[in-house]
Amino acid sequence: MIRLASGSQTRARLLKDAGIKFVQSPVEFDEEALLERFKDPKEFVCAVARGKMDEAVKKYGLDIPIVAADTVVTANGEILRKAKDEAEALDILRKQSGNKVDIITCMIYKDKERTIEDLDTTSYIFEPFEEEDLRNYLKSGEWRGKAGACMVEGFCKKYIKEVKGKESTAMGLQVERLKEIAKDI
Numbered sequence: 001m002i003r004l005a006s007g008s009q010t011r012a013r014l015l016k017d018a019g020i021k022f023v024q025s026p027v028e029f030d031e032e033a034l035l036e037r038f039k040d041p042k043e044f045v046c047a048v049a050r051g052k053m054d055e056a057v058k059k060y061g062l063d064i065p066i067v068a069a070d071t072v073v074t075a076n077g078e079i080l081r082k083a084k085d086e087a088e089a090l091d092i093l094r095k096q097s098g099n100k101v102d103i104i105t106c107m108i109y110k111d112k113e114r115t116i117e118d119l120d121t122t123s124y125i126f127e128p129f130e131e132e133d134l135r136n137y138l139k140s141g142e143w144r145g146k147a148g149a150c151m152v153e154g155f156c157k158k159y160i161k162e163v164k165g166k167e168s169t170a171m172g173l174q175v176e177r178l179k180e181i182a183k184d185i
Helices: 009-017 041-060 086-096 131-140 155-159 167-171 175-181
Strands: 002-004 022-024 066-075 078-080 100-110 115-126 160-164
Touching: 002 009, 009 022, 009 167, 009 175, 041 066, 041 100, 041 115, 066 086, 078 086, 086 131, 100 167, 100 175, 115 155, 115 167, 115 175, 155 160
Parallel strands: 002 022, 002 066
Antiparallel strands: 066 078, 066 100, 100 115, 115 160
């Protein structure tokens, strides 16, 4: 049994599908405050994951192992955060349309004896998004709460021209690596 320090339904589904027993215990952490300090996407995503882990340990202790994670979407080296509204989501999605997009996830596993940090990237090359599809996706609201307003398992799927990496990384939690780390639980 592990504690998932995240409210993400996608991360919870990944754990469930992988057969990893967990309890979902979200934490509050101000990611935006770190944007000024960390411009490099990999440094930023790891700093956020560490912050979430620190909050989880303070709030829940280590009676069971904790996994915390954060994911960022980048295009042209720019961190594409969660969109605040439809206009921002449209702008973010247009930056990804017909472009190479990296989805970077930092996962941290911590128990009483060890802390393991894993950084993984999945890269996509997207075909240009069709305007009508973009409008329908925006109206659906499915982009809300998603890093880069992106859903590679949903809206973006039909536009994938090429992929390098694991889908689980792009979905926010590299469960294949977590199963290796936590094989004893």
